[in-house]
Amino acid sequence: MNTYLNYWEDYYKNNQDPGEESPFARFVLPFLKKNETLYELGCGNGRDSIFFEKFGVNIVAFDQCKNEVEYLNKHYKTENLSFEEADFTNLGERQLVAHIYSRFTLHSVNLEQEIRTLKWAYRALKERGLFYIEIRSVHDELFGQGEALTDNSFVTDHYRRFVEFDSFISRLETAGFKILYKIQSKGLAVYKSEDPIVIRVIVQK
């Protein structure tokens, strides 16, 4: 646990309420069906889970930020949507689901934690279940900023581990997944003046 927790607790103290959903959530929405269940890994202020829930998807959204999770459960919990304080790299046995979603969270954890999460996701999905990931690439302009650690990771005010496209795809395959869609590009995660090169994948159990 404790992946630069203080940074994220502070960040969400100032950004408690969900803003607009991410472009990645809009991209994923057509793959989701009413009444199916999705786990979100690292939901932040819940913006993408709250968006999916409006379309009748059942959601359990995990994040390590206790205060934010409490706030989201108080204000946004519904019959189909709940938030849970948890380390997504250590979720243990869970009910199998059709969908797992991770946006900008797998680069918040180290390589060992990523590999553990990929293996866990494979086990936690139903047969043919889908895992949707958006993650920072080594071609990101932020690469190299801050204090360098191992595995292409750097610490500025928080930790980021930049991912090499082909290696990441290999790790997904090693975890057992079939690659349905993969792209590394600009134009996918535009935010204000930022337009980083990111990796998106959809993989299937």
Ligand SMILES: C[S@@+](CC[C@H](N)C(=O)[O-])C[C@H]1O[C@@H](n2cnc3c(N)ncnc32)[C@H](O)[C@@H]1O
């Ligand atoms: C860049 S934010 C992304 C939030 C959200 N997915 C979005 O796109 O708006 C990363 C989030 O991952 C969470 N996180 C990082 N490591 C975590 C871990 N090991 N377990 C649970 N949450 C974690 C952070 O608390 C933070 O909310």
